[in-house]
């Protein structure tokens with residue numbers, strides 16, 4: 001039997017307790033007598049959260065292993081405190097069959113650093129024309145429950161309706177990348193407004209997102225099925241979701257750390273590291289997103305971690321790939337912009353970054369209470385630790401990190417996945433970059 005004792009952690013930021021973990025399960029909570037053969041983690045002053053769950057990552061394998069692999073993405077996930085990540089289907093080949101989904105599942109299990117859950121495509125080849133093998137993917141070993149054409153919008157209302165009807169019997173959900181292609185085409189790369197006009201960049205108006213979400217919540221109401229809105233970026237979308245929830249529509253939504261913190265004006269230097277889809281929005285939208293996450297209108301934080309090789313990202317702004325890294329910095333950003341100003345407490349963070357995404361994605365064994373009988377997926381956070389982000393120290397294979405050089409307060413120190421330590425800043429579990437990060441980090445107050 002393997003035993004792990006976590007000593008003195010503040011559970012969800014409240015009272016301190018010890019946790020005994022035996023063979024991957026929490027077997028005692030309170031004052032634990034340390035068994036002789038147990039590994040001990042000192043968590044004095046740290047906050048214990050259930051392992052974080054990310055509904056939206058791009059791991060690039062198969063097809064673009066030069067940008068990320070399931071192994072490097074899993075390492076980045078573990079370093080960010082994640083014990084489960086949902087890997088989007090826009091790989092090459094696309095995850096649109098049972099075999100493709102099982103392959104992603106198996107590669108993730110072989111790494112063993114985090115649970116890698118395949119997302120299935122809604123339509124074959126993400127082409128928007130014909131439904132993919134939704135039922136076969138759901139019945140496969142991968143038990144796919146989340147379906148998305150992310151990167152593309154399911155813009156045909158008839159396809160969206162049929163997909164919602166199809167997934168309803170097995171409790172699936174469609175995660176929609178809401179972007180009306182007629183209102184915001186592939187070239188659209190900057191929030192449509194004063195800044196896009198000044199910079200001469202193709203505009204991406206909020207209405208292109210809001211109009212699709214409005215249609216989709218009506219389709220969800222009509223079919224009685226579940227829709228999830230990926231990366232909500234505007235105040236108008238928040239209003240639509242708030243209304244739909246008040247009507248009892250089965251809609252859930254996520255927001256990314258970057259949309260909670262970064263604004264359109266960062267684009268003035270034409271640095272492609274800030275090019276993302278949907279684009280960074282003005283501060284009025286950012287404020288509305290923070291409020292919506294705080295009041296529960298938006299259910300979850302999801303990173304949309306989107307690694308890109310240098311040759312795809314280091315271009316003139318209009319030609320560069322969309323997307324930014326997010327796994328390793330998500331908790332620190334949420335801590336900095338939501339917890340520090342008092343918009344969320346740590347129990348809320350456990351909800352928006354663990355239990356809610358686990359529930360939306362249908363993972364019964366993740367996002368559980370830190371209580372006897374729960375699987376030992378957990379994350380230890382130092383709420384006072386200040387970290388200056390160093391892109392070079394990332395476990396990701398890519399370097400498109402918009403947080404580079406920024407100092408954020410609150411950091412993941414340790415991740416435990418299925419009772420095993422998959423990341424620990426303090427003793428370097430994980431990989432060699434960890435020590436470098438320690439050297440580069442500015443540490444305040446914490447007893448490390």
Ligand SMILES: [Zn+2]
Pocket residue numbers: 150151152177230231277278
């Ligand atoms: Zn997307």
